Amino acid sequence: MVYRAGAVWLSLVASPFASFSLARSVGPRDAVPEGYHAAPYYPTPHGGWLPSWSDAYAKAQALVSQMTLAEKTNITSGVGYLMGNSGSADRLGFPQLCLQDSALGVASTDNVTAFPAGITTGATWDKALMYARGVAIGKEFRGKGTNVYLGPTVGPLGRKPLGGRNWEGFGADPVLQAKAAALTIQGVQEQGIIATVKHYIGNEQEMYRMYNLFQPGYSSNIDDRTLHELYLWPFAEAVHAGVGAVMTAYNAVNGSACSQNSYLINGILKDELGFQGMVMSDWLSQISGVGSALAGLDMNMPGDTNIPLLGLSLWQYELTRSVLNGSVPLDRLNDMATRIVAAWYKMGQDKDHPRPNFSSNTHDKDGPLYPAALFSPTGQVNWFVNVQDDHYLLARQVAQDAITLLKNDGGVLPLSNASKISVFGTDAQVNPAGPNACASRACNIGTLGMGWGSGVADYPYFDDPISAIKRRVPSVKFYNTDSFPAIDTPSSDEIAVVFVTSDSGENSFTVENNHGDRDSSKLAAWHGGDQLVQQAAAKFSNVVVVIHTVGPLILESWIDLPSVKAVLFAHLPGQEAGESLTNVLFGDVSPSGHLPYSITKAATDYPDSIANLKGFALGQVQDTYSEGLYIDYRSLNKQAIKPRFAFGHGLSYTTFALTNATIRAVTPLSLVPPARPAKGATPSYPSTIPPASEAYYPPGFSPIWRYLYSWLQPSEADAAYAIGAAGTPKYAYPDGYLTVQRPGPAAGGGDGGNAALWDVAWEVTVTVRNAGASFAGKASVQAYVQYPPGTPYDVPVVQLRDFEKTAALRPGESETVTLRLTRKDVSVWDVELQNWVVPGVKGDGV
Known part of the structure; x- marks a missing residue:
């Protein structure tokens, strides 16, 4: 059934039917195709300006203001490649954070539940189950004493059917991914665990993703509108849900590595989307020290350089040195540390949070206490805590x-x-x-x-x-x-x-x-x-x-x-x-x-850019998103190709009838969202370079080989401080580097963007009846938006915007289902206005 309302049509679909359908500096990059550009965006926006995070930031500011330089740099990095642990500030009671895979359950340990994967969860089309799975995962991560859940996965989105990690996410649609991810985040973080939405962004293929000594990671070349309407959409919903951490991808976007892409991290994520938490690198994906710090990276994991053999780091002691010599502004380090501590406080981890009770390196009771060391004492590392409960x-x-x-x-x-x-x-x-x-x-x-x-x-x-x-x-x-x-x-x-x-x-x-x-x-x-x-x-x-x-x-x-x-x-x-x-x-x-x-009849039913994987090339592999908005069912609909089985398709042993469909306008819409509010106050710290003594190794301390530390030898610290104190330029800042905080773009202003984007524009209700005679069953009701002819934008034929699932209905039993369409659901991203626009709206109202 299709209902017209204002500037859009709404298509309701219920089962069993569905709509058709190493290190490198920030320097010269390999050429990308014309029209794709990673613009510089500096400085990193300070965190703490949104009311939803104000309490956590107030506590974080109080703690960070007491930290020494070495303590600040220590908490921004992992301590070595065999661990998923950050550094600590033990003097002040801030612990090492335990960051742990995976998106479907606690990895590398026992007595846990191996939950169905993300793609399976997406196939339920059941919001209650998505949330419940998040709650259970969060409880198990907490029970094992972790701090950070390295999930959910929304990148890859599923652009390429052959993509290796599509199964970790929830499906080949931004809204299905977004709603499942947001509910997962909500469930996990209610248990006091920091969720990490990943991989930001454009990680749609596994081969050639990573930077190495011989070749850069591939460049996903994505235009602005496609980025906003497809690949960024789930990340925006994750930020709106209050996610505490974002993990960058291995690859580049428009020629710039994701771990140091200032436009993506500073401009889009932290300014437009208003992300207040911490941005971490994927493991061993950091390829520059100062450059990545300036571009907005907050945590380097696991701390090592790309070749993690000798206990070398681009941060830790090097970040300490870079602050002392003036290469990295103290203001940037303060913001990095504050974001990390604020996420810790926001999840209540300062109050009786358990410590890790397992080792990822052995399933035995006893094991190496320092697993990265050449020689390590042993002791108990596993306590075999059973966290499964009845999660089976x-x-x-x-x-x-x-x-x-x-x-x-x-x-x-x-x-x-x-x-x-x-x-x-x-x-x-x-x-x-x-x-x-x-x-x-x-x-x-x-x-x-x-x-x-x-x-x-x-x-x-x-x-x-x-x-x-x-x-x-x-x-x-x-x-x-x-x-x-x-x-x-x-x-x-x-x-x-x-x-x-x-x-x-x-x-x-x-x-x-x-x-x-x-x-x-x-x-x-x-x-x-x-x-x-x-x-x-x-x-x-x-x-x-x-x-x-x-x-x-x-x-x-x-x-x-x-x-x-x-x-x-x-x-x-x-x-x-x-x-x-x-x-x-x-x-x-x-x-x-x-x-x-979707399940197509042939791989060639999709254009080459998404049907095939990119192969080897000299220099940087260029993966250009020439198909734009048209992936999966969007692509098939545009080409009028009928799939073998459509996105959203699924049969039942019974049949369902949809009746009494109504649509109610809720919020009058203007062409663009109302003006955003100004940013609130952010934490303020002294900006003077701290004394070199804050970086000295403690007297008598014996480093463990291949572990990473934030201290310097006194002579090194003194030499770096002398450069910084003299104001001698030590680092050539990137083109476009600024030092003054920006007011933020019009599309921003709240968690995930302008708060008005989540205003409900229309509410749709429909009665679902089990019309069969023998079997109970659950129906999935899916709401698709379709713009009328004459819309001044190139838009897909239909786009999923909401879904709900009924309870198990007995034969003859009915349930009324309500679906909601927000301002953003009926908007398109206008690349000239740099804002979300509702097509067909000329003034206030619809």
Whole structure:
């Protein structure tokens, strides 16, 4: 149904239907295509000017004002590459912060829950589950004594279907990503844990992402409007939700490395979006010392240079030296330290926050106390604290409600416990060597529960599909092979359940010749899975295909075969892969998942810029976003290409009817948002370079080799101070460098941007009724915005703007669902006005 309201049309979609659809300085860069430019933006905006952070900043200012120079520089950096720990200011009671992966659970430790991945969570289209998962993750991170949760992931957005880390995020749409991320952040931070939204920004491919001695990381060349309307959108919502930390990406944007891109960090994130927390580098991605500080980076992790072998750093003692010699203004360091401490206070970590009770370096009780040292004393490092509680129930619920039924010809599903079932495929059973046998899950053996890389957690156990099926049907035949075996001719009522997979992950690992991205396997099922389905379909009259996958696949070689009756995408279910699936297969619940991306009939249905990965090039690889706004369903709609299965598609065992749709105008809209308020006061500190003695090593201190410290030898500190005191220029500041704080852009003024962007413009209600006769089910209602003809902007045909999911409705039962469209939801980014504009509005009102 499409309803016109003012300057936009609103399209409501409910299940089962959906809309179509090393170090380098800041110096010369490799050339980027014409029209793409990383403009300088200085100085770094001070934090503390928003009321939502004022209490935390008042406390932070009181603490930072007591810190010495070395204490300030110490807390802005990690202490070495084998740790995820920042430095401390122990004298004042400010501890080392424990920063820990991953986005789906506490990594590298035991007694935790391995939750379903982000892509699985997105496939639920259920805000309540997204929030509940965030709460549970936050509780486990707190229970393990961490301070910072390195999640959620919203970059990559999912621009490239072959992208290796798409599965860590929530889907190939900015609004789906944004709402899931904001709810995750809310849930995590309510437990007193600092959430970290990542990777900022344009990290849409794994290969060639990292700067190294021989080649810069690739440059994502993104125009201003595309940046704002697609890739920045989830980050803005994260800031609006109060996120405490942002992690920069490895790659460059418009030629400038994300860890020192002053336009992205200072201009967009800290000024336009009003981000008040701390900006950290991804591990080993910092490529300059002074340059990254001036560009707005607040924390360097893990502290080392790109080659973390000798205990060298671009910050720590070097940042101390740079402040003493005047290269880095003390004002910048004060702001860095204050942002870090303010995030700590805002989450209440000054009050009875537990300390880490585990080691990421060993699962044994005792281990090295200084794991990066050549020789280390040992002692207890693991206390084996069990933080799982009953979170397995939530993990199972998320995995279950994400399962997406794409096809169900003849109502072959659900199965009954009396069904004659043969199961094929190694994906049905857990890795025989154990679910955690492969480090960082960098293999595809057995049931695929998560991708690989830093975004994983250890399984406490693994409930695999075949075990769950055997609990229902003990007589099931299981063929644990990906090659179709020689079998007797099955009876016509026998059902084949075929399991296939597709895996991907971080570029740190190569799996079956896939270098993080799916560069080898492409969009085909791994291990000959497509052939396995075809061969099963040639033998059986009824085939059910279950797919565990990181993203879309091309299904054309078998999807229309008459024997292939049903297809389920189970995504990446985590530890609860078994019962979550059988609950759906056998009809305990109706499937209620919906695709968080489109499934095309051919990879070439997308333009080359998003269908293919960028290959090797001499110099910097240029990845130009020439498709602009048109990714996933936006691209298909523009080209009038019908997908095999549309974004948002998902079937149920029942049917739903939508009636009584109404739309109510809530807030009158002007062409652009009202004028932003002026910035509030920010912390003020003395600006005089501190005495060199604040940087001296403590008398008698014995450094541990390969650990990083912020102190200098007295002679070094004295020499640096002499340069600073003399005012002798030590560092050539970047072009465009300014020292006066800016008032901020018109599009800013609040958490995430101008506060008026979150004013509700329209409220849409619709009654959803279970129109079936036999099964209960949950319906997903999706609201899309469509601009009328004549709109003076190039706009996608439809764009997702909100969604809600009903409770499980019994046959005949109804529920009224309310969706809300904000000013921003109906706006476009005007590159000339540098503001959000509601098309068609000429003055006040609509």
